[in-house]
Amino acid sequence: MRLFAISLAAVPALLAFDAQTDALTKEVAPKGWIAYSARTEKGDWDIFLMRPDGSRKRNITNTPGTNEMGPRFSHDGKRILYRRIPPDVKIRHDRWGTMGKLVIANSDGSKPEEMGDYPWATWGPDGKQIGILLPTGIEIHDIATKTLVRKLDRKGIYQQLFWSPDGKWFTGPANLYGENWTVIRVDATKGEANPIAKFQNCTADWFPNSRRLIFSSRPAKQEEADGGALAGKVGQKTGYGWTQLWSADGDGSNRLLVYGEDGRHVYGGAVSPDMKYVLFTLAPTDGGFEASEIHVMRLNNAPMIGGESKALRTLHPNANSGPYVKLTPGWEPHWTYAAIGGVK
Numbered sequence: 130m131r132l133f134a135i136s137l138a139a140v141p142a143l144l145a146f147d148a149q150t151d152a153l154t155k156e157v158a159p160k161g162w163i164a165y166s167a168r169t170e171k172g173d174w175d176i177f178l179m180r181p182d183g184s185r186k187r188n189i190t191n192t193p194g195t196n197e198m199g200p201r202f203s204h205d206g207k208r209i210l211y212r213r214i215p216p217d218v219k220i221r222h223d224r225w226g227t228m229g230k231l232v233i234a235n236s237d238g239s240k241p242e243e244m245g246d247y248p249w250a251t252w253g254p255d256g257k258q259i260g261i262l263l264p265t266g267i268e269i270h271d272i273a274t275k276t277l278v279r280k281l282d283r284k285g286i287y288q289q290l291f292w293s294p295d296g297k298w299f300t301g302p303a304n305l306y307g308e309n310w311t312v313i314r315v316d317a318t319k320g321e322a323n324p325i326a327k328f329q330n331c332t333a334d335w336f337p338n339s340r341r342l343i344f345s346s347r348p349a350k351q352e353e354a355d356g357g358a359l360a361g362k363v364g365q366k367t368g369y370g371w372t373q374l375w376s377a378d379g380d381g382s383n384r385l386l387v388y389g390e391d392g393r394h395v396y397g398g399a400v401s402p403d404m405k406y407v408l409f410t411l412a413p414t415d416g417g418f419e420a421s422e423i424h425v426m427r428l429n430n431a432p433m434i435g436g437e438s439k440a441l442r443t444l445h446p447n448a449n450s451g452p453y454v455k456l457t458p459g460w461e462p463h464w465t466y467a468a469i470g471g472v473k
Contacts, residue, residue, distance in 0.1 A: 149452035157181035161466035164200035165459035176200045183456035189238025198225045199461050203256040206467020209236045222416035237470045254296035262290040284315050284322040293339040300333045312344050325381045336400050343398040346375045374398045390435035402466045418460040426453040
């Protein structure tokens, strides 16, 4: 009887959560398109499009002989860039941007053009240029002529380069300020840098207003995760715990937990064009992109914590528990409100 009573007591909360999830699903359904990487039935990786509620999925690359990764819409939503990787190349979650060739196509996948190596290519503000990351620095190239326009010091950034929509800044994880995996902001004209978040941070991306960033972070003094050096000794404070999604202003101030969940690593943070929603992926292991699932939530519901997450809820007792919607297995999602194929 006691178990039955507890079950009945939980019913209203469960029904309320389901209703909130359904409302969010209907709310985002007509709001543009999401591009993402996912495995096909044949086992290779392709680029897909879907509505933000997970409906109307379609494969826009269809290349069984190669893998495609990392789709990014241009700021006007008319084109898309991604990596085309040979099937015999082992894909690494933190190096995929250096693998294979850069491809630029229309946002529906038509008229793909292979550009060259262009590691960690990122759209410029007007869609006429791309930024790329090399050991010798950050280079800006003209797309039409494939020529170097200018370059600047990379300030220790070693992967995951992203150019702000207003064209004024670059971001990425850097070995700067005495630590690895420090997300920094670099002035695209002067080359000056400032830290956004130190200690175990990566995959930073820009809010559409270019004033704020969203990034993955492993705050210090968490419980051990993923079978590390102290696996099985829960409670040991090593700093190598679960990856969470955070945001901060461009100068590193006003940090906010967006989403976290003990037992899951959060990557792929992407803010909707109107800055009302957030996409993210959940993976059971560090960098486990092959098992990632894409979710969407409202930004104004942050901070949000999923699952039981006793340790994390102790640190953030006022965090919300939802709603959020699980969309589909996939990786590196990106969002546009532009029409694709004549459909908004």
